[in-house]
Amino acid sequence: MALVFAGVCSHAPGITGRTHLAKPEDKDSFHAAYDGMRVSLEETRPDALIVIGAEHFANFFMNNMPTFAIGMGDSYEGPIEDEAWLGIKKHKVPGNRDLSTRLIQRVMQDVDVSYAEEWKFDHGIMVPLNFLTPRYDLDIIPININCQGPPLSPLARSYALGQALRRACDETPERIALVGTGGISHWPATPNSGKINEDFDREFLGIWAANKKSELLAYTDEDIYRRAGQGGFEIRTFIAVAGATAGATADIRYYRPIPPFAVGCTIGVVNLQQAGMRTAA
Amino acid sequence: MALVFAGVCSHAPGITGRTHLAKPEDKDSFHAAYDGMRVSLEETRPDALIVIGAEHFANFFMNNMPTFAIGMGDSYEGPIEDEAWLGIKKHKVPGNRDLSTRLIQRVMQDVDVSYAEEWKFDHGIMVPLNFLTPRYDLDIIPININCQGPPLSPLARSYALGQALRRACDETPERIALVGTGGISHWPATPNSGKINEDFDREFLGIWAANKKSELLAYTDEDIYRRAGQGGFEIRTFIAVAGATAGATADIRYYRPIPPFAVGCTIGVVNLQQAGMRTAA
């Protein structure tokens, strides 16, 4: 079939683990937006969900740091963090080895990925899953982009990863949903934790929603670090989704800086029915 | 500077570890050819040697299997195998973190690699080093191509890796030597161990020495497996060298099937002084 759904969403441990610290209206409205994304996703009746994330030293380290990694397991586990701290119970998450293998083989024609037959999800993937597949009944294919240990993946290659994924999805019989998840500006686990640069976020989300490739790829890591912190390096996950949906614009359904969650909380959904895109129906 | 030397050579534990099993003339002539390669390499006064190998589950496994990996350490260790069995003593092998980092950053613009800040060399790299830098006094930059755990790297991407390396070398001030190391046809550690398909090897080496890209990339894994065994998947290392030296032919200085070494023993050196290539002087 094809790609039937694409979007972006925020992750951060506070979103599920420190809900009591946020203003109730902030927390409730963001959780509702996440739930709305779930409804939209389910309406497209996907056979599998690809989650492009940026993990935080749960599986990958500088002894063998992949620019891009794709899961190829029958199933996965998560969260790796303490259940009470994260507010998410441990689950066995269904995978799909056969579909993963086919997608990896196709993606590898253009983009060089590491594959992983096991993977322990951290909050970077578990927070989105908690909202988007709360019953853990949809096959997940995890993808990681190195946003943690320099040299990081070039932005242009992250876009190329998205394009390669799109080609792979278009050639599979399955209906595939795709979600990118990263913070935009944020300074996680540093003295600036909680800082959010709303100007950067709104500028970036505008460019992302318009899928302006050249503007997306014009950011430099120096820019990003100064304006958006090292957490901002995770824009690569959004850029990969833009690559997978070139030609389509997106709606930013929700954006609100919520300092107790330490991130500008975001939900965006791509208008896949636009020119050149297959319909989601 | 640029690439100042490029070649290919065989590795197999028997080459150093089971010398007594081969006919003395076979062993002596091959060791002499390896030594001749060392002399040619030293004449180009390299600042560092890139070794493109295909390791055998010493560092990389299917929990995070890189298509391509490049070392980024200050130093490395090897061999991981028993010293007496391999006939090579354990050494600390010098690396060059700064040069590695610059090469990786440049290669990453085109080809997606994993980087590794530590790496324990197995015979796949140690056998060539034993002959080419016997005093372990030249900085080594190891590169691995996944020839072991399918999905393997596509041949075209291995060629592209070589091209990306070439661009990176051309932009560094250092003088870089490059060696690819793999068996051609061989069936290591299987019931067919010791089998060598000389027809395949001579055909492949002819194409490789002529640097006929389209013929190199026309092999399929099915072809290779049937005619050259799973060890034949290591032709990717030769193909990467071809990518790094597009436009130049090479001399096969030595080829002889030596069954006790379980591989068609090969030494080839690229004529880098040819059109479009920088001179090695």
Add this chain to the structure above:
Amino acid sequence: MILYYLQKLLFQLNRDPATRKQYESDFDGLLMEYDLTHEEKEALGKPDIGLLYVLGVNGQLLMHYAALKGYAWPDYIQSMKDGVAQHGPVRAGIYTMVED
């Protein structure tokens, strides 16, 4: 999970001293840490090198296990041949990339 954990145990055994130690002192406990089938556990325990080969273990991992269990090289090679004669062709992994 087919083959992955069997190969992972052998990979760890080849390179990780702590795994080697546990292999020697607490074999059953070590097996528990990997998601193995009954047949895989038996093949490891005996050991049945030929069956491990038929199950799909890569020779680059298996040769080290055979050596650990005291197999000389010709015996290792013969074990794989015997394994195929007894258990049939290799069932999974890289040696099944081509269907004959």
Add this chain to the structure above:
Amino acid sequence: MILYYLQKLLFQLNRDPATRKQYESDFDGLLMEYDLTHEEKEALGKPDIGLLYVLGVNGQLLMHYAALKGYAWPDYIQSMKDGVAQHGPVRAGIYTMVED
């Protein structure tokens, strides 16, 4: 080797139960297995979370070590601020990607 082994120890401590166990029963022995400077060893032992931050440890690794040592979140944040005040700016790693 600058920073790599310090971060590797913390990475292993965060994810590997055997490393956690050895950390508790044989801290000095564990340190021996990593190529650490005297300053790194001291910062781990005290612990001096602020110095570990200044040495370049990524917060995504460091926050877990602070939690293991009983630091509440605000204390962890304050420790990094104190570390910079006492030891100067971060010396290596991702937080030095931009030169100010």
